[in-house]
Amino acid sequence: MASPQYRLVYWPGIPGRGEHIRLVFEETSTPYTDTATTSDGLDRVLAYVQGNVPDDNINPPPLAPPILQHLADPNNDTNVTTISQTSNILLYLATHLPPGSIAPDPKTDPNALFYLNSLALTALDGLSNEPHDCHHPIASGLYYEDQKPESLRKADNYVRVRLPKFLGYFERVLGSGASGGGKWLYGGKFSFADLVLFQCLDGVKFMFPKAVSKYEREGTYAKVFALYQAVSERPKITEYLKSSRRQKYSDGIYRYYEELDIEP
Numbered sequence: 715m716a717s718p719q720y721r722l723v724y725w726p727g728i729p730g731r732g733e734h735i736r737l738v739f740e741e742t743s744t745p746y747t748d749t750a751t752t753s754d755g756l757d758r759v760l761a762y763v764q765g766n767v768p769d770d771n772i773n774p775p776p777l778a779p780p781i782l783q784h785l786a787d788p789n790n791d792t793n794v795t796t797i798s799q800t801s802n803i804l805l806y807l808a809t810h811l812p813p814g815s816i817a818p819d820p821k822t823d824p825n826a827l828f829y830l831n832s833l834a835l836t837a838l839d840g841l842s843n844e845p846h847d848c849h850h851p852i853a854s855g856l857y858y859e860d861q862k863p864e865s866l867r868k869a870d871n872y873v874r875v876r877l878p879k880f881l882g883y884f885e886r887v888l889g890s891g892a893s894g895g896g897k898w899l900y901g902g903k904f905s906f907a908d909l910v911l912f913q914c915l916d917g918v919k920f921m922f923p924k925a926v927s928k929y930e931r932e933g934t935y936a937k938v939f940a941l942y943q944a945v946s947e948r949p950k951i952t953e954y955l956k957s958s959r960r961q962k963y964s965d966g967i968y969r970y971y972e973e974l975d976i977e978p
């Protein structure tokens with residue numbers, strides 16, 4: 715049997731940024747391999763991060779995972795496209811998976827991919843990168859334990875100021891005419907940007923449960939929480955979330971520290 719044409723290279727043991735790519739594969743029933751579940755997975759990720767994967771004269775070498783490898787021919791390892799950067803990988807998949815599955819067909823809506831990319835990048839900025847910086851406000855290379863006072867300051871500001879700003883922004887997007895009805899972010903149709911917002915909110919819920927449940931109870935961001943629910947109820951996503959392929963949050967971007975679980 716031919717092996718899958720898509721390979722995801724990402725750290726085993728955490729959902730992390732790789733999760734956005736997994737959700738696309740799961741939603742579209744696209745076969746993929748994942749270093750999270752292969753025996754040599756960690757070694758393969760380390761080889762990329764440490765710069766030990768030989769350059770191939772076609773693909774610029776990636777700096778960090780997630781990394782997508784797309785084999786032109788599943789039986790031939792020599793013709794492989796290698797793409798990095800989460801949102802860039804999502805754009806690539808949006809143009810290679812069946813039109814309409816995670817983005818409108820560019821023939822009918824040429825700007826859609828760029829709108830969706832803006833929305834995905836904005837969610838990743840405010841609901842993924844900034845939460846990460848709450849436990850690493852001084853340096854990514856230092857342990858959380860080496861930057862605890864600064865983390866507390868950052869997390870306090872995040873849950874009081876930045877989190878409601880980003881929730882409010884996406885509520886506004888969902889209330890705009892461009893959303894096409896307010897169920898999905900753009901054009902009245904489900905897209906990869908909805909998956910990104912879902913995953914980001916899921917991580918923030920894990921990291922700051924007190925803040926998120928307060929904002930949910932208040933009802934100010936009802937459309938955002940309804941989108942979260944609607945994504946989780948998509949049959950393929952529900953099935954995936956229950957499966958062993960869905961890894962638990964631990965020491966990745968989204969971490970639970972009781973002292974940072976602040977009620978705004």
Ligand SMILES: N[C@@H](CCC(=O)N[C@@H](CS)C(=O)NCC(=O)O)C(=O)O
Nearest residue numbers: 730731763778779780798799800801
């Ligand atoms: N902006 C990049 C960030 C990539 C990134 O920071 N990857 C992390 C894992 S989520 C990593 O392993 N970084 C290694 C490093 O920065 O040295 C993306 O969205 O893909």
